Amino acid sequence: MFFTITLYVSLAIFGLGLIYKVSTWFRYTVGVEARDVPPSQRVLAFVKGLTLTLFSPRILTLLKVFVLDVLLQIKVLQQDSLKWAMHMCMYYGFTLLLLMHGLDKIVTAALFPNYYPTVNPFLFLRNLFGILIIVGIGIALYRRFILRVARLRTSPMDLYAIIILAIIMISGFLLEGTKITSYSKFQDMVEEYTIQADEEELRTLEAYWVAKYGVVSPEVKGPFDAETLAAGQEAHEISCIECHSRPQWGFTGYTLAKITKPAALLLDRAHASSLLWYLHFLACFMGLAYLPFSKMFHIFTTPLSLLANSVMEKGKSEPANIATRQLLELDACMHCGTCSVQCRVGVVFEAMHNANILPSEKIPSVKALVAGKKLNGEEIRDIQEGLHLCTNCFRCTVVCPAGINLQELWFNVRETLLEKGEPEFLVLSPLSLYRGLMKQSLGQTYYPDPINLALKAIYPAGIPLEMQDRTIPLVPSANGWSSTLHTSVQAKTFSKCFSCVTCTNACPVVRNYPNPIEFVGMLPHQIMHAAGMGLWDLIFSSKMLWDCLGCYQCQEHCPQSVRVADVLYELKNMAITQARKKLVKQIEK
Amino acid sequence: MNFVLLRCCTTPIVLKQYEWSTNAVMEKLGIGLLDVPELGCCGYPLRNINFKAHVLATARNLALSEKENLDLLTICNCCYGTMKYVDNLMKDDASIRNDVNTTLAKEGLRYEGDITARHILQVLYEDIGIEAIREKVVRTFDGLKIATHYGCHILRPSEVTQFDNPHSPTKFDELVDLWGINNELSLDLTENKLKDAKQSGADYLCVACSYCQIQFDIVQKILLSQRGIEAKLPSILYPQLLGLSLGIDGETLGLAENRVSTSEIEWFLLQKAAS
DSSP, X not given: OHHHHHHHHHHHHHHHHHXXXXXXXXXXXXXXXXXXXXXXXXXXXXXXHHHHHHTSTHHHHHHHHIIIIIISOHHHHHHOHHHHHHHHHHHHXXXXXXXXXXXXXXXXXXXXTTOOTTSTTHHHHHHHHHHHHHHHHXXXXXXXXXXXXXXXXXXXXXXXXXXXXXXXXXXXXXXXXXXXXXXXXXXXXXXHHOOSOOHXXXXXXXXXXXXXXXXXXXXXXXXXXXXXXXXXXXHHHHHTTTTOOOGGGSHHHHHHHHHHGGGHXXXXXXXXXXXXXXXXXHHHHHHHHHGGGSGGGHHHHHHHHHHHHHHOXXXXXXXXXXXXXXXXXXXXXXXXXXXXXXXXXXXXXXXXXXXXXXXXXXXXXHHHHHTTOOOOHHHHHHHHHHHHSXXXXXXXXXXXXXXXXXXXXXXXXXXXXXXXXXXXXXXXXXXXXXXXXXXXHHOTTTTTHXXXXXXXXXXXXXXXXXXXXXXXXXXXXXXXXXXXXXXXXXXXXXXXXXXXXXXXXXXXXXXTOSSHHHHHSSOHXXXXXXXXXXOHHHXXXXXXXXXXXXXXXXXXXXXXXXXXXXXXXXXXXXXXXXHHHHHHHHHHO | OEEEEEOOTTHHHHOHHHHHHHHHHHHHTTOEEEOOTTOOOOSTGGGGTOHHHHHHHHHHXXXXXXXXXXXXXXXXHHHHHHHHHHHHHXXXXXXXXXXXHHHHGGGTOOOXXXXXXXXXXXXXXXXXXXXXXXXXXXXXXXXXXXEEEOOSTTTSSHHHHOSSOSSSOOHHHHHHGGGOOOSHHHHHHHHXXXXXXXXXXXXXXXXXXXXXXXXXXXXXXXXXXXXOOOOOOOEEEHHHHHHHHTTOOTTTTTGGGOSSOOHHHHHHHHHHHHO
């Protein structure tokens, strides 16, 4: 009764959770383009797209991907054979155990009329599948906690998945072990299945089970003579053999039975097997109910994402379906960390300590953003910085075993945040190359807006130099700040500048404008001079810092060996650090 | 001779032909290229943002290359300049070296400074040598006017890059003589450079840097459509040009991937062979 109620309750939660999660794929949006497509249109587009694909030659592509990427997981094997072994153990162990054992009344009993969980091959296979999962969990723990792969981060979600799976497996095996030794279970069976047996027959049967089946009896103890065992075997063959293979075939449970043998009577009296049975099925039902909200949801979503991506392409597929796919992809991420381990800028995390730099850690942040979760200013800044600290090299997308188009996701979320008016300084760096290449798709008039916004946030007075009062204070505005220019060894050389203007004359950016001061604020030699005087307000109000190409013409030509370009680089670092601090303060207010 | 090849982050997105042609040419010249999948961003774009992050990212690549006991070959000037800059820093400054190595130790890496970074032009000019390349040439480009564009970070700062005279470089020209992002500012600069080359009578431009090729190929394409400039000046990557000369076909070298068509160069060669 309790079993049935909890089963139905957890099934109901699972069903509702599933409906809720799937509905978010159509309700939520990622990116600027997807915003204008209403959910109803997305559902219709999905049905149409699915039908058209299923009745077209593309069904062959789907089949191929299903076999290679879903069933065999070739992509994972190519990257890391240990990880592949781990996942194959868990994937096949779990699936087969679920079908053969978890759903035995529905699946196995229908296929094999003689099915009984305690006869072979089912007894042996149950243990085999179980041990596969245990091996998988073992490798997972080894990778995460002993091998310590760089930048493979473990989230509470990962731990939950490992723990719930471990509880199910361990309780299952212990349950089997205690059932083998249990005297009360033996007596129950005797009562139910031995008809018309006399005392002597029952005594020899018990002796036989103690000797051969691992039962621990309070009275009957070995060693037994051959005669007793032969008689016991006879009784056994009449009443028991049809439903019971030798327990040694259940090798895991049998091993545990051997280990717990000294405490077997105590455990039996404490109803250990009943308690373990409750623990086992409650853990299963909890896993089931929580599945749509946990990492384990990827057993549905990852294959879907792999299949969807094999037949969809931006520019060719219906934009409404691309929008839906991006939400599905967010759920398809199983936080395996492959992207973060292989990310080309992943190592930057060690210097800047913003977890959002790592692709696998961006996903939960993007999920929160998309779901409209309330995030504080600092969190949004971190997410935005993480999204922009990306060279757009496509490596994460190429290596993702779930086939998620991460590159497209980052681009879309970046632009959504920029459009909201969140200033981002990294659009001023060469990291914005990809954005430049996408200029056409962003719209020519909108394209420079985020750049101007970032500049405005960096200018100390919020306005560029050309519009300011040009009166220069006689007293340095920040005395001694120049000594803070120390991160780059060569940067300090600016004090040798005697303003000969050679650097400015060599600068291709300056040369590009008929009246450069109007466009770039201060010229390179003026910046060097201002640096010497500590006029940092003036320097940070100059667009020159951000127009600098880093071509080193200035530095190469300087007669005083001032590292002009190196100094400019360092000034940029300082400007960004200061502006970020200012921004966070504003947000906190 | 073997190298660890550092692919530029831009090549997989927009310059696959640079990788293809480099692989093909180096194979032909008997240079082995080792792919180390863990290699990352060269650190160049990070320098604008955070010095520490930049040095760390660059040094990590050097450390990975040192682990293979091979010099690191770059095909992009920005990668090269950054690698050389940090290589010097790591060799000269013990405190930075210790700091970086402590962080790198987390993934079992460390950089001792036993190797260095090399640019593809440097390897061709200094290690293989013009004469050795000439021996393998099967087709020449006599009559084709090609201007070389060195780019920035292979020359400057010269005390770091140590490749050629920064004021009047000749090594890239000698290699070509073997045979006889995008905002208004970037559009301006590209336009001026193209005009200069055109005025000097060039029909083609030759570069050996990812960022240069992006400007002269992709940005030129935009220039042609947006600013109504008629006279185009296609840009070809040096390994593509060298590859054609070594008898490698245009498809392997990815000539069709160039946005502003360079297929005339191959056609020119075929015509020459016929006559």
